[in-house]
Amino acid sequence: MRTNHFVRFIGLVVLMHFAGSVAAQANLEVNTPAVAALQAGMQKRFAELSPLLSNGAVGLTRDGFVALRDANAVPLAQRQQVNGLVTAENQDRTALYREIARANNKPEWENDIRATFAQRWIDKAQGGWYFQNNAGAWTRK
Amino acid sequence: MRFSRVAGVVLALLFAYTSAAQELALRFDAIAGPSFFAEKITATFRVAHESELDLRMAEVNVVGNRWRDVRIRCPAITQDRDNLICAQGMVEAPAAIPVSFRYSTLTGNLDLELKPAADERWRLTIVAGTSPAARETTLVVEKMPHTRLAPWWPATWPKLNAGLVSGKILLTARESNHVKADLNVTNLGFADASGLHAGEHVAATLSIEGQRRGEQWQWQSRLEWKAGDVLWQPVFVSGAGHVLDATGLLDNKQLVVMRGNLSLVGVGNLEFGATLNRTTSVLETATLKMFDIGLSEIYEKFLKPVLQGTALGDMRADGRMDIAFELRNGSVSSADLAFRGVSVEDKSRRFAVFGLNGRLPWHHEQLTAAVLKVSGGEILRVPFGAFDLPFEMRGVRLRVKNIEIPVLDGKLNVNDFATSGEGPDWRWRFSGAIVPIAMDKLTVALGLPVMHGTLSATIPAVSYQQSTLSIDGGLVFKVFDGTITARNVVLEQPLGKVPRLIADVDMRNLDLDLLTRTFAFGNITGRVDAHIANLELVNWIAARFDARLASSAGDFPRRISQAAVQSISSLGGAGAAAAIQRSFLRFFETFGYSSLGLSCRLESGVCHMGGIENVPQGYVIVKGGGIPAISVLGYNRSVGWNELIERLKRVTGGNVIVE
Numbered sequence: 001m002r003t004n005h006f007v008r009f010i011g012l013v014v015l016m017h018f019a020g021s022v023a024a025q026a027n028l029e030v031n032t033p034a035v036a037a038l039q040a041g042m043q044k045r046f047a048e049l050s051p052l053l054s055n056g057a058v059g060l061t062r063d064g065f066v067a068l069r070d071a072n073a074v075p076l077a078q079r080q081q082v083n084g085l086v087t088a089e090n091q092d093r094t095a096l097y098r099e100i101a102r103a104n105n106k107p108e109w110e111n112d113i114r115a116t117f118a119q120r121w122i123d124k125a126q127g128g129w130y131f132q133n134n135a136g137a138w139t140r141k
Numbered sequence: 142m143r144f145s146r147v148a149g150v151v152l153a154l155l156f157a158y159t160s161a162a163q164e165l166a167l168r169f170d171a172i173a174g175p176s177f178f179a180e181k182i183t184a185t186f187r188v189a190h191e192s193e194l195d196l197r198m199a200e201v202n203v204v205g206n207r208w209r210d211v212r213i214r215c216p217a218i219t220q221d222r223d224n225l226i227c228a229q230g231m232v233e234a235p236a237a238i239p240v241s242f243r244y245s246t247l248t249g250n251l252d253l254e255l256k257p258a259a260d261e262r263w264r265l266t267i268v269a270g271t272s273p274a275a276r277e278t279t280l281v282v283e284k285m286p287h288t289r290l291a292p293w294w295p296a297t298w299p300k301l302n303a304g305l306v307s308g309k310i311l312l313t314a315r316e317s318n319h320v321k322a323d324l325n326v327t328n329l330g331f332a333d334a335s336g337l338h339a340g341e342h343v344a345a346t347l348s349i350e351g352q353r354r355g356e357q358w359q360w361q362s363r364l365e366w367k368a369g370d371v372l373w374q375p376v377f378v379s380g381a382g383h384v385l386d387a388t389g390l391l392d393n394k395q396l397v398v399m400r401g402n403l404s405l406v407g408v409g410n411l412e413f414g415a416t417l418n419r420t421t422s423v424l425e426t427a428t429l430k431m432f433d434i435g436l437s438e439i440y441e442k443f444l445k446p447v448l449q450g451t452a453l454g455d456m457r458a459d460g461r462m463d464i465a466f467e468l469r470n471g472s473v474s475s476a477d478l479a480f481r482g483v484s485v486e487d488k489s490r491r492f493a494v495f496g497l498n499g500r501l502p503w504h505h506e507q508l509t510a511a512v513l514k515v516s517g518g519e520i521l522r523v524p525f526g527a528f529d530l531p532f533e534m535r536g537v538r539l540r541v542k543n544i545e546i547p548v549l550d551g552k553l554n555v556n557d558f559a560t561s562g563e564g565p566d567w568r569w570r571f572s573g574a575i576v577p578i579a580m581d582k583l584t585v586a587l588g589l590p591v592m593h594g595t596l597s598a599t600i601p602a603v604s605y606q607q608s609t610l611s612i613d614g615g616l617v618f619k620v621f622d623g624t625i626t627a628r629n630v631v632l633e634q635p636l637g638k639v640p641r642l643i644a645d646v647d648m649r650n651l652d653l654d655l656l657t658r659t660f661a662f663g664n665i666t667g668r669v670d671a672h673i674a675n676l677e678l679v680n681w682i683a684a685r686f687d688a689r690l691a692s693s694a695g696d697f698p699r700r701i702s703q704a705a706v707q708s709i710s711s712l713g714g715a716g717a718a719a720a721i722q723r724s725f726l727r728f729f730e731t732f733g734y735s736s737l738g739l740s741c742r743l744e745s746g747v748c749h750m751g752g753i754e755n756v757p758q759g760y761v762i763v764k765g766g767g768i769p770a771i772s773v774l775g776y777n778r779s780v781g782w783n784e785l786i787e788r789l790k791r792v793t794g795g796n797v798i799v800e
Contacts, residue, residue: 031746033682034639041638071336076370079336080377080446087450095638099679103745 026113028120030103038096045092048085058086059130059138064097064118065090069130069138093117163188178202179211192218194227206292208235215240223247260284278312287329299338304329308347318353329369343369343380351391361388375446382406395419408442409434427468436460436483452636457486460497475504480513491636494518496527508535521635523548523586537563541571549586551578551596568606574599580620590659590793594620609633621659623650623668639680646673650693660793663705667737668693683743683782691738691753700731701763701771708792709762709773712785733767739775748780 049066052058052074059069066089074082097117101110122131125141133139164187171180181199186192194215201211215230225244232238232255242253249269256262262283270276287304294301308324324347332339344367351360366380387401401413415427431439440458448454460483467475478501486493496516502509513530526547533540541558558571577595584592595618602613610632618625626647633641648671657665670693677685692699738753739762752760752775759776 032679032684034641034679034684037680038639068335068337071339072332074336076339076341076372077377077379079339079372080375083337083375084446084449091450091638099639103684 026100026104026106026109026116028100028113028116030100032099032103034099035096035103038092038099042089042092042096045085045089049089052082052085053129054126056128056130056140057082059132060118060121060125062118062122062132062134062136064114064121065093067132186218191216192220194218194230206289210234213240258284258286261286274314276314280310280312281308283307299331299333299340302330302332303341304343319351321348321350323348335374337372337374340371341369343371345369345380356392358391359388360391362386375449376443377446378405378442393419395425405442408438424468424471427466429464429466429468431462431464433461433463436462436485440485452487452491453485455488457484457488459484473505475502477502486519487636490519490522492518492520499530503534505536508533510534522588523583525553537567539569548575549578549582552576562606565607568604570602570604572600572602575616577619580618592620592659593655594618594622596620608635608637610635620651621655622652623648625649625651641684642676642678642681644673644676646671646676648672648690650695657705662793663708664702664731665700665705665737666697667699667734668695668697669737685743687740687742689738689740692736699734699736699766701734701737702731703727703729706732706763706771706773711792712788729769732769732771733765734763734770734772735766737763737773743782746782748782748785750775750778750780 049058053060053066055073056070057068057073058066061067066086068083068086071079071082093114097110097114098107101107101113104113122141125131127141129141130138131141164185166186167182167184169182171178172182173179179198179201183197185195185197187195194213196213196215198211199209201208211232212234213230213232215227217227217229219226219228223246225246227240227242230240230242232240236257239256240254242251244251249267251265251267253265254262255264260283262281263285264279264281266279266281268277268279285306287301287306290301290306305327306324307327308322310320310322310324313319326343326345326347329343329345330339330341346365346367347362349360349362351358353359362385364385366383366385369380371378371380383406384404385401386404387398389399389401390397396415396417396419398413398415401415403411403413405411409431412430412432413428416425417423418425436458437460439462440456444458445454445456461481462483463477463479465477466473480497480499480501483497484493484495485497486495494515495518497513498516499513500511501513502511510531510533513532514527515530516527518525528544528546530541530544537560539558539560541555544555544558546553546555552575554574554576555571556573558569560567560569562568575596575598577597580592580594580596583596584590596616597619598614598616600612600614600616602611604611604613612630612632614628616627616630618627626649627644628647629643629645631643633643648669650668650670653665653667653669656669657663669690671688671690673686673688675685675687676683736753740751741748743749750760752762753764754761756774759774759778761772762775763771763773765772
């Protein structure tokens with residue numbers, strides 16, 4: 001006796017979230033394991049970065065990174081640690097821009113993606129945070 | 142040392158008599174002494190009922206502090222035998238500062254006191270002695286604010302912003318010039334504009350003594366850092382009894398530290414010597430030595446901040462070391478490191494080296510050779526055993542002829558390891574082989590389900606360049622009674638934030654019975670071949686590949702258990718698994734099949750699927766054959782990868798290991 005049993009794959013929710021049109025038509029919301037891992041790390045770090053952004057010790061640079069803007073706003077004993085935090089955040093951001101470019105199959109778009117993110121970070125910045133304007137000068141939002 | 146010598150010529154001595162009082166005016170071009178200079182000086186005495194002194198100077202310079210149009214008045218100057226006494230004088234310009242002095246016209250001795258601020262006091266005592274050579278000058282300051290140091294504080298140093306200095310400076314001219322200073326600094330603060338070179342609440346004592354011989358000073362000093370914090374990016378040190386002792390020579394050409402010793406509490410002693418060319422500011426020679434220091438302390442305090450952001454930035458370090466460096470013309474010319482029981486371990490468990498012993502001599506242009514002994518370690522969670530590391534070095538080039546690293550029950554042979562290039566172009570390569578390693582041990586080490594078999598390889602070349610490790614040749618895994626060959630293996634940023642592995646993988650004749658038992662998938666007998674092209678793992682998770690799996694050619698039993706059918710079905714959702722239970726098929730333990738196959742092209746988180754052949758409704762995964770036969774079809778051609786993995790994990794029941 002020969003029986004065929006058909007097993008049907010049930011449609012799966014595609015977790016990818018595609019966000020309409022963005023600069024250079026890149027999908028900035030692309031969700032790969034690498035992007036997810038980097039974003040999780042950055043989100044965890046944000047708890048430590050947030051007060052430093054609020055008191056102006058750290059600011060958003062015009063090229064999509066963070067920088068120690070006013071070390072004197074941080075107690076001396078913690079300055080080294082804050083510097084490490086900024087280094088770690090920028091390493092994650094560098095990797096994030098690269099991974100998003102790669103996930104879009106356009107590694108050459110890394111710089112454009114970084115520029116788009118730079119503007120996004122600044123647009124999303126909370127009032128009181130510092131960012132670099134187009135001329136590179138620190139401006140308070 | 143002479144305190145003062147009249148540099149200018151007395152221009153005029155004017156005696157002016159008036160009817161009311163006698164007035165005597167003295168004028169000098171300039172008076173100069175060590176750390177003191179005054180010019181265009183007019184001293185006027187008015188002799189009446191009470192004598193009065195009125196002293197005006199166009200410019201005064203005391204240890205670098207310069208004032209213009211200085212006026213000092215002493216309204217009641219009295220005489221006691223040979224002493225002229227001004228008990229309550231006042232510097233009137235440029236600021237009102239109480240001043241008092243006692244001057245002996247007989248001996249030339251002077252005792253002068255200034256009170257520039259409520260707590261601040263300057264006391265200058267000159268004991269003239271019997272000859273100019275015997276003159277002794279003492280300056281005692283109490284609570285002098287940091288602002289007075291500003292004029293001679295080098296402009297390129299971080300700016301002082303707080304602090305009080307108290308202490309005594311003694312200048313004597315006996316035999317030869319001699320200076321001795323004992324200074325006590327409290328609450329000193331400094332910072333540069335970036336705030337990354339700064340100190341706060343620093344308390345220290347400085348003793349310095351110098352003796353002049355001809356044009357050269359011999360000096361010795363001791364600095365005790367008692368409290369306060371200093372950040373000198375990237376190093377942060379709290380003062381808690383660190384002591385710097387040094388002796389040396391100073392002349393117009395050079396500053397020489399003959400013997401220096403820095404005692405760092407909780408770290409150890411740093412012995413040093415140096416010659417600084419004062420004209421070119423080049424450190425011509427320097428030696429640094431530390432004996433028997435704890436690597437843990439050195440790493441935490443000094444190396445970790447420097448290595449922040451690199452693969453070595455977050456480790457546990459242990460063991461003892463001797464360190465010696467020599468510098469020539471500003472750069473390191475040789476080094477000698479000795480390791481005793483040194484262990485380092487990455488806190489993220491990416492690598493570890495235990496029990497490192499031996500000496501590592503290095504010279505920037507000469508060939509050095511040595512053998513380091515390693516008692517074990519771990520790389521990406523795979524443990525390795527003891528080995529000897531014989532190497533040769535010259536400058537930035539390192540060569541290792543042959544090493545045999547025991548890995549689990551096998552070995553990694555590294556032949557002709559050599560580095561080349563400099564800076565970002567630094568790279569290394571070696572050829573080697575993997576002497577069979579048992580897969581069961583390897584999979585346990587990697588936290589994977591236990592697989593039996595072996596891993597072996599002949600590797601024509603492993604090279605590392607620009608954070609990328611490339612393996613030429615193939616890694617051959619003999620598992621599941623078949624072979625898996627990985628080719629074109631490239632590992633980008635192996636110790637970075639997001640490691641990326643790229644490879645092409647070929648699988649031949651894998652025994653499905655062994656494979657399915659390992660993963661508790663339900664049983665399938667038969668053999669499969671698979672080819673995974675452009676496999677890309679990011680953070681050790683599949684990001685991209687193009688995989689095809691199909692029954693191997695050949696004659697072998699082909700059965701699939703009900704559990705395996707259910708496992709495949711379950712991947713499609715609970716409803717499909719239930720369907721089998723509702724039908725009579727549930728009475729059969731196994732079914733026959735003629736071939737099976739599945740393909741998945743993973744891209745952007747979606748698996749684009751196919752089977753061995755297409756049918757109008759979808760594609761065939763298992764094609765029935767024999768009695769009873771079963772076929773499994775797939776319908777969805779696009780499946781979310783994360784969801785698929787979640788289902789696979791559920792199906793394999795948390796990886797029940799079947800031996």
